[in-house]
Amino acid sequence: MLRQYELVERVKAYDPDADEDLLNRAYVFSVKAHGSQLRASGDPYFSHPIQVAGILTDLKLDDQTIACAILHDTIEDTVATQAEIDRLFGPEVGRLVDGVTKLSRIETQTDNERQAENLRKFLLAISNDIRVLLVKLADRLHNMRTLHHIKKEDKRRRIARETMDIYAPLAERIGMYGFMEEMQELAFRHLEPEASATISQRMDRLRETTGANVHRISGQIEGLLRSKGLAASVTGREKRPYSIWRKMQARQMSFEQLSDVMAFRVIVDDVPDCYRALGIVNGRWPMVPGRFKDFISTPKPNGYRSLHTSVLLGNEAARIEVQIRTGLMHEEAELGLAAHWAYKLGSEGAPAREAYPWIEDLLDVLQDAASPEELLENARLAMFQDQVFVFTPKGELYQLPGDATPVDFAYAVHSDLGDACVGAKVNGQVVPLRTRLVNGDQVEIMKGKVKAPDPAWEGFVASAKARAAIRRHVRHKRREELQAMGAKLLDAEVARLRISLSDELLGPALGRLKLPDRAALELAMAENRLTDDEVAEALVPGAAARPARPQGRHARADAAISIEGLTPGVGFLLCDHCRPVPGDRIVGVRAPDGPICVHAIDCDELADESGEWFEVRWGTEAAVAAARIAVVVHNQPGALASLAASIAAHNANIVGLTLKHRDREFHTDLIDIEVESVAHLATILAALRQVKAVVSADRVRQ
Structure with missing residues (x-):
């Protein structure tokens, strides 16, 4: 110490x-x-x-x-x-x-x-x-x-996983590769101890059989450059076990099949010398195709600059990686932001979001998260990915995750552009939005007039920013649907109680329910977080004990039942006309010499029912009921598949499908789907309305 x-x-x-x-x-x-x-x-x-x-x-x-x-x-x-x-x-x-x-x-x-x-x-x-x-x-x-001193293995693994997922990527994001590599290596030993030990042992054996290869190759490269009149300092090192293991996993190769387990750094005086050194090295030894990267002309977002090439050494029968950079580039590569934070950010510590826009993007992603699990997923997705570099039509460079699509590109440019995206051109050709981009692609986004991202995009986007924006839009649409539904439910309750919902009445009711405003009350009713009795009691104290009965019917207030908890032998049916689902207001009617039929409270058939009416409620156990929806769809190939995919993506099962009407441009489908609740159904309808092939999607109640 x-x-x-x-x-x-x-x-x-x-x-x-x-x-x-x-x-x-x-x-x-x-x-x-x-x-x-x-x-x-x-x-x-x-x-x-x-x-x-x-x-x-x-x-x-x-x-x-x-x-x-x-x-x-x-x-x-x-x-x-x-x-x-x-x-x-x-x-x-x-x-x-x-x-x-x-x-x-x-x-x-x-x-x-x-x-x-x-x-x-x-x-x-x-x-x-x-x-x-x-x-x-x-x-x-x-x-x-010092992690090895902690006795509990599960705690060591938890800390190591957090380091691998959060802190090592953060170090990489600000260019502190020394910190990143050491943290990854230490975490690897605890997360994959057998793999770490095995690779270390194989590296030891390789070192014994090849002798001082690293030192000899370094001298060989340095001698070549000096013979061409270029002063350079060359150092070499063996790659770390974690780096080797990651390549083995990515390429599905064994240790023996890997040839590039050594890397060499060439340090020269200035940028022109970097390119001279590159030409000399590639001119002397065959370059491995697809392994050249120019991070000098297109630096990484964290400021990293260097030339990377891989060559085959004939005498050594090995493939090696050569990194070529200036002394300043090397210092920045080792220390990243810490190498120049004072003159870049100022000694007073200016806001990092001004110098590193990715921090602002990450904050946007985190603020859009709806749950801790989603927040952590988005953070890992945003920080720990391979990268691809693409261009706008004006030549502006954007860095995206490795499997990025035009949708990811649109959101990287601006959230509004992503929301309004309806199509894309890659290198001048119109392509599907799920097309994977590759390095050097030029991407042009076609905008629509309405900002309405397709929920199905979530299935193929690669960036956390795009995924968070799509989820946010779906949540907002679902909330709008629920809010409208809640307003209808509140109006129905007010009508049942035969009262006028004035501010003088609503204010105290909200206070009793501990809700801030009418919108919160409507949402709570739509999500079935408040029962009818609770709302009635809040609006008119004592009303829950004296429920209003439908006129002209013989209701029995003491006959409340649970649909899922009926007395053994008591059967019931769900009305096939209104098709109630959990969350709907319901009523039971016993026909003479028949079972109890459960209707939605606004079912048209109730007007013709002459049996005995019962107050019923949904049980607390999880259940599904079939709801019917009508979907108007553009008459085009794949339309039905997109509907089915959207419904399946929201954990619903199609149990019936009828083609009601079809013409040249559109067709209308009646679809029966199993849902868990009214809220679940509202989510599905909101998602369907965002599918490009869909004109409208509504519940069929009558």
Whole structure:
């Protein structure tokens, strides 16, 4: 562990103007606050924040960031408070510490909820100051270096998986490849211990059989360049076991079949020399087709620049990767944002979203998530993907996930363009929207007048931004459907109670139900979160005990039954005319010498019923009922398949299909589908109305 004076000397070595008093006070405060706490390794706990600070001194970060690293666990793991940190070390250090601090553990939350909420808070913090991310990455790196001391295997695997899914991709996003590779390698050892050990053993045997191949090939490349009058420094290294394993998985190859397990870096003076070196290397040894990448003319979004080529060494009978870059490019490749954060973001820590637009996109994706599981899925999808580079017709470059489609491209350009997308041209040719893009494609999006993304797109898009936007639109459409349904239900209840729904009546009712407004009441009724009696009692206290009976019928208020919990031997039928489903208001009618028939409350056939009426309700057990819908569809190939796919995508089963009408342009289908509730049916109808082949989709009630 670094001693106090050693840490201060490290910072002063690269920043003579650093606030020495601030660093000393932070060091002493952390040691006292953590006191006798121990880590899983048995070391004093305060050794961890000190080591994290030491990692950041290697990146030559400012004194406030180093102070934050020293203090980053004090609020979470000691009795220290945020107010105390602000008072003793200033608001900026306090803000950084708060950004790194996780939310307090809430016992009622699931693991996914805790992880999702911590991630949301963390990303909001780094969007305002990227130094929060640098501290957090150093914190995670040191935790991974000591992960083997944790005794519980499931905990080690959980931390390793989180590192692989969240923190290593974040490090890659800001170009800190050294951090990324080490975190991936350490996580790999815990997630795939057998594979890690096997590859390491094979690398040891390869090293024994080939001798100093890396050193010899480095000298060979450097000698070749110098013989052509080009000064260069060449270093080589064996690829890490995780990198090798990932290639084996991606290419479905064995270790023996892999030939490019060594990589070499050529460092030259300037950009023209990069291309000269490329020509010399490719001119001397055969280039492997499809393995050349020019990240100098088209840098990665994180700023990474380099030339990559793979060649076959005849004498060595091996394929090697050669990376060619300048000294500045190499520094940026190793340290990423940390290599130049001061002059890019400013010493005061300007908002990261201005310098790294992907952070803003990621925040949009996270804010659209409807659940913790969706948030985590979107975060992983947005951060951990292969990439493809495509162009707009004007030559603007966009980086997309590896399996991206024109829909992903449209959303990458702008959310509004994605919502209005109706077609696409790739390299001047009209293509299906599910077409997979490849490097160098030129993509042009055709816009429609209505912003209505197709829910079926979710089945093939590759980017988190596109998927989140489509889900958001479907949720909004579903909410609109439910809101309209709830308004009708509330109007029906008001009519049943024979009252006028004035503000004077509605206000107290909302207060009794603890709802903010009428819209919330309508939504709760549509989603069946409020019973008829609860709404009636809130509107007119006492009304639930005196339910209004249909005129001209002999209703029995004491005969309430559960459709799914009838007395053994009591049968019932669902009306085939109105086809009620769970969530509909229902009534039971017993015909003379016949079973009870359950109708929707607005069924036309009730006017002709002369039997005894019963108040009935849906049971609480999960059930499905067949609802009938009428869908008007364009008369075109594949239309019916698109309907079936949309219905299946929402977990519904088609149990009947009738072609009601057909002409040259359209046909109308009556479809019986099994649904779980009115809300489920509303979701399906909203999705169907977004299918391009569909003109209209409505429930058939009569």
